[in-house]
Amino acid sequence: MDFQISGIDPEPYRHLYGLSDAELKKHGALRYTVNTTPGFPDRIEMRDGAVGETMLLINYESQPAKTPYRATHAIFVREGAQTMYSEINTVPEVMALRVLSVRGFDVHGMLLDADVVGGHSLIPVIERLFKNAAISYLHVHNAKQGCYSGRVDRV
Numbered sequence: 001m002d003f004q005i006s007g008i009d010p011e012p013y014r015h016l017y018g019l020s021d022a023e024l025k026k027h028g029a030l031r032y033t034v035n036t037t038p039g040f041p042d043r044i045e046m047r048d049g050a051v052g053e054t055m056l057l058i059n060y061e062s063q064p065a066k067t068p069y070r071a072t073h074a075i076f077v078r079e080g081a082q083t084m085y086s087e088i089n090t091v092p093e094v095m096a097l098r099v100l101s102v103r104g105f106d107v108h109g110m111l112l113d114a115d116v117v118g119g120h121s122l123i124p125v126i127e128r129l130f131k132n133a134a135i136s137y138l139h140v141h142n143a144k145q146g147c148y149s150g151r152v153d154r155v
Contacts, residue, residue: 003089003152003153005046005087005151005152006153007044008075013044013056024056029057030056032055032057033052033054033055034051038097038098041098041147042094043076043150044081045083047078047093053079055076055077058076060072060148063139065110067110070109074145075147099142100122102122103138103139104129105136105138107136126152139151
């Protein structure tokens, strides 16, 4: 079964790039300089930030559905990121290196199934969850910090 993993759209965050720390704070965002890798996973390009790059810590609404599963959490975006990651049948290294929580939702945003897996074993979990025809899409989160990592759709 073919699947597509996608990062998030950079458009809602471009206005934050280059703002002073004081201006970022007004938007509820913080700037960090990457000092170790892995450790600062960019959700737009789906890669860990390189040492010396700047990352913005923002709140992201990963599940906007008007259900009890509506969700927001902190994520990093690389300051200046322009191109949303989107690949078919490929697990990005930023996911493969981490322990992940994989959550399967129906078209209404209701959680139907979930699992926890090491990122290198993500593909069999994607395949198993998508065997349930009622699951419309998957959300992947880092299991430790709980932050949203990316979306998985059938292709």
